[in-house]
Amino acid sequence: MGSTLRIVNGRVHDPANGVDGKTRDICIKDGKIVKSVPPKTKCVDAKGMVVMPGGVDIHCHIAGAKANIARKLQPDDHRRDIHRRMELEKINTRSGTGGTVPSTFTTGYRYATLGYTTAMEAAAPPLLARHTLEELDDTPVIDKGFYILMGNNVLLYKMLQEERHEEIRNAVAWWLNATKSYTTKLVSPGSDEPWKGHRNATITQLNDKIDGFEQLTPRKIITSMVNTVDDLGLPHPVHIHCNNLGHSGNYKTTLETMKAADGRRIHVTHIQFHSYGGKPDGEPTSKAPEIAEYINNNPNITADVGQVMFGKSTSMTADAPLAWMLTRYSNDKRWVNADTECESGCGIIPFAYQERVYTHALQWATGLELFLLSKDPWRMVLSTDHPNGGAFTSYPRLIRTLMDREFRKQQMESVNQRAVAKIKRGHHMEREYTLQEIAIITRAGPARILGLKNKGHLGPGADADITIYDEHEDKELMFSAPRYVIKDGRLIIDNHEFRNNHEGKILHVSPLYDEGIEDVIRPFVEDFYTIRFDNYAVSDHYAPRREVIPTTKQ
């Protein structure tokens, strides 16, 4: 940093500041966007190009124990996809491997190569925060953070059974501090613990009693966490992976979950996987219109789509029962189910989405329907739940599918026609996303939903994370290879060439809490965990480059 730069002549798409394709200069100083810089400042001429804030991925799985297991599980996925070391002027890049779960170094470089400068790891058990932070710290260029899994936490269950709400608030705040995480994540609340205890036990309704915690239901966990996160004033609301992911008829659970928020903020993630009609254990149908309509009418709800992309993927989830169910549908013999003591479950399965398979084609079409029916792009943003629906490297193709009606129609004709026939026809199918809308669903929207005030826009004070694309008719090509990528004011990609290495920072929250809560958590950890309480919290040197995002109470 410490340098100035001016971007001139580019068509700027900065939706957060109401700029829609106007030609204007962007000035950068010390890694931030400023109003002006001295006249002799170095210029980047962006004539004929599109200038956007750096991309923000609100939901991906890129680091931690589960990502590492997935890498080890599938050497065939990355063996031929080698990311070679590059010798640069200052700091050389590191080598790595790609595939659907790239190594840490490759993850950072490839996000940057697509013009993304921030990505949030969407699920890590608190107990494994140390490992997650180590991997995130090793993920170059981008800024990053992670969400901690709180939906199947035994101590919180005990507190909630006894309605100790004040202690829950303090405990959640303690956990967020102890793990240097960004927000709480609920994954199929209530489903992991009974499943771990009893063969194939499962939760299907929000009002089901949770085995072993008879006073508890998923609904109680959801409302408690929504209240807690609201009370703590976290910049991002509770991030919910609803119950019954992937099951036919699950849209009712999704609607109930959203209603349970009762007007308070929640973020429903990879909502495509939760938008199916049909009878349980029968063929799914699309209920995207019902889900999209509810979200359109309720401004407290935000969502990311979790689009399915055809080809290789890796199913990677804290929803252990789901992973077990998917083993029935995968051609691959490999799978992992794992238990994180007292906190979560985990499942990993190599997977491939195929055009000719009814369910896969329906999932793909359901995701597109959600995008096309969304009336507010600020609240329905882009994700593939990397690498579950597809790798983040498929984003350019997804963007083209949204922007290019003819391309979409061609794809529709080549997939399972029985599935396509189930999709509601109408004017929305003709919709083409504009560049401004793409800028919203890939940058401005996710940044706003995350409460990152310095990301996703190009106004003074914002982080100088900027991507400049060549205008091109083929939007997949355009978004695959930005001409320039600037991170914290440094030109990382210059004229399509990777020129500079850079280390991004960890983004986390640090809400206030009553230290007396440690007296409650300590004995539980000492009694039931394999780790001592004094070794639980992650020290600062696991996140040497970090930024604390303030809560609304700070």
Next chain:
Amino acid sequence: MSLRLNLKKKPDVPVEADSICPDKMEGLSLKDISALPLHHGNEQITVGDLFSITGKVNGEICLEGDTSRFKMVGASMSKGRLLIKGSIGQHVGVAMSGGEIIVGKNADNWVGPEMSGGRITVKGNAGHMVGCAYRGGQVGVTGGEIIIHGNAGNEAGNTMRDGLIAVGGSCGDFTGINMLAGTIIVLGEMGWRTGAAMKRGTIISMQDTEMLPTFTYACSYRPDFLRLYLRHLRKLGLPIEDAWISGCYHRWSGDSIELNRGEVLILDR
């Protein structure tokens, strides 16, 4: 006259020589070929350091001397001919997609792993893992032919999906383990556990063998397709007897742990 690489002195340690390949040498001068890299233990050297180079580049390379410590020769080869006068080290013809490699003597382990086309002929014996997938790989050989005139070691054709592997002598254990499709013909004896976990594909042997209990005797018949294969192998120089071409074979289907869609054919003697 082909391009001749004559080994000056047998190296003391294995040499990774994936640059010895018609594709990599196409269009290069002898000087450029001499400068191509080799990995000698932990140091990088050049082709010229170990070989004297004569002849001209015309798509055919003749490798002379004791090259039994040279690994990955012909890696990713797609065209041309590679004539190896002596023995060759591991991974010869890895990921090969076309052309022909002929090994005059023996080949070490991993002949033609994950190849998709072309032909590898080994006049002597081959080590273990002929035509295999690498560990962790989901698919092995997807095309092409591997012809071993002598014996082969364990796990020949592990996870192969297509193509032909023929062994003139005997095979070790686990022939065709995890096989997905394709054909393996063994003229001599096979070791234990032939076809373990095979999904589809055909394994043929001219000698009796002990079948796994997960294989079921289906019938005895005279398969037409086999005549074509055996005549083809006779043309390639394997000692095929007339009785085998017209012979009757016992068909065993299996592996039943993978739905019984594979087959092992044993000559009725």
